[in-house]
Amino acid sequence: MADILDGKALAQTLQTDLAQQIAKIKAAGGRSPGLAVLMVGDNPASAAYVRNKERACEKLGMVSLGKHFPANTTQAELSQVIDELNHDDRVDGILVQLPLPDHLDSVALLNQIHPDKDADGLHPMNLGRLVRGEVGLQSCTPAGVMKLLEEYHIDPRGKHAVVIGRSILVGKPLGLMLLAQDATVTMAHSRTPDLPAVARSADILVAAVGRPNLITADMVKPGAVVIDVGINRITDDGGGRLVGDVDFASVKDVASWITPVPGGVGPMTVTMLMANTVWSYLRRVAG
Incomplete structure (x- = not known):
């Protein structure tokens, strides 16, 4: 069974660090x-x-x-x-x-x-x-994904990363970030021929499409790292619940690491927004 990439716990740790940094700024x-x-x-x-x-x-x-x-x-x-x-x-x-x-x-x-x-x-x-590999503010959700990989010592170097979804919000910038970490990156999407076969080739599989339970166990290479960026609200039995783009129940038995929904990438997005704001403050005010 896959280990959990706990975005909620990491977000809390990073926010504590940011709060301490801000307290020092104000104290000074x-x-x-x-x-x-x-x-x-x-x-x-x-x-x-x-x-x-x-x-x-x-x-x-x-x-x-x-x-x-x-x-x-x-x-x-x-x-x-x-x-x-x-x-x-x-x-x-x-x-x-x-x-x-x-x-x-x-x-x-x-x-x-x-x-x-x-x-x-x-x-x-x-x-x-x-694109140029220069310092700058980075899109929050992809940056949060990279922080999760770093925290759990998952090195993209030499890995085949498949990113399903090509939005400017997540897919495209995340592909660039993975490429900068020396992964070999395949960008896939709704028009990719034989998407299940492409997904099965991934050492790191990222789903960022917005379709509930799109990724099933037969689309995941045994031992792959699975990152679920999707947040979809579905209604069943008279109530609503959040699910990702990954069928968590089946994929967790195939993957080595997996992000839950909720509690995976979502909390990291908000945290990276806060981190970007503090970084901007330090660049502008503290030089």
């Missing part, structure tokens, strides 16, 4: 790092994510400078707010909570965030730095 007369999360509309899932981020800020001693907007907020109004935050010295990280209502151009808004305040690591300049 510095200000608290500030994070501004912008949310538009009343999407229940987005609201829950934003609450988690705001609670994490409070827990760590950071300042939450988030703003919630009605669903009919215009592109120009949001653009003006981002410009103000870019010039606000209290703000070290800015994040636009996705998805946005259909009438808004999310790409244009994300590109307007100053690269050095881009807490989610999605600005083209930060993605370019990732």
